[in-house]
Amino acid sequence: MTSTSRPAASVPVTPSDEVADALEAGRPVVALESTILSHGLPPGRNLRVGERLEDTVRAAGAVPATIAVLDGRALVGLTRPQLERVCAADADLDKLSARDLGPALAGGTSGATTVASTSVLAHAAGIGVFATGGIGGVHLPAPGETATWDVSADLGVLGRVPVLVVCSGMKSILDIPATLEVLETGSVPVLGYGVDEFPAFYLRSSGLPVPHRVDDPEQVAAVVAAHRALSPSGVLLANPVPETAEMDRDLHDRLLAEGLEKVARAGTTGADVTPVLLEHFHTASNGVSLDANEELVVANAALAARVAVELAR
Structure with missing residues (x-):
């Protein structure tokens, strides 16, 4: 059993030497996104967190692969200068979802990858485990509205890309019940x-039940392996x-x-909604x-690495 998912059609991804060596040897690798660093955390702190995430993955026995697009190259695993560039105060990187990858790669531009685009590039490189903070989902309607058509691309990608995404749920600024319904429609095991x-x-419980409970990395790995044998999601x-x-x-709740x-x-x-809401949380709290x-x-990076180790056994 390996920690990788079957790569999609040929995609121009460039793994670092460390990641390439690990994949060739069948060692566990964990993908990490770059949007949380470039758009989710302030300069200075973002670099420290980026380093901490990579150190956490290594300490648990896996190889970290922070992913970003720089100058039209999809990089799977960043060097220290590349990580510093992503975290620089003046980086001015685009926020790239899955639909933005083609234009960015063809146009030679640079951007940080979201859950959706990180999943796509991780799968293209042959990485089957990805750790993040929270996934996107169905947005809550604005005050005075009853519904919204704003649904994150993360959900569609989860429904068609066979990557294990380890997160703390979806961001609590989203419509969690509706998001869980979309995941069910996409045949994504939760x-x-x-x-x-x-x-x-930010909260340990939404008050909603999880469809399936797992209690150790071995159990997670068994579920993932069985699911991959039956489904592309x-x-x-x-x-x-x-x-x-x-x-x-x-x-x-007040924030x-x-x-x-x-x-x-x-x-x-x-x-633009999510960055505004998160910035309000950060400043007002x-x-x-x-x-x-x-x-x-x-914590998610540590758990993802432990699961990746089990999948690679």
């Missing part, structure tokens, strides 16, 4: 790691934020209500949400 209720990013492993880093629920009002007043739509974000993504 696993709760050591919990019976689905996590909500990915698998979602929801790992709750560590208890010591969980946000106070009352603070969370979410304020953020949605701010989005509605500004007429913000589409891909005096950094509490940033601390939670860092700790949960590090």
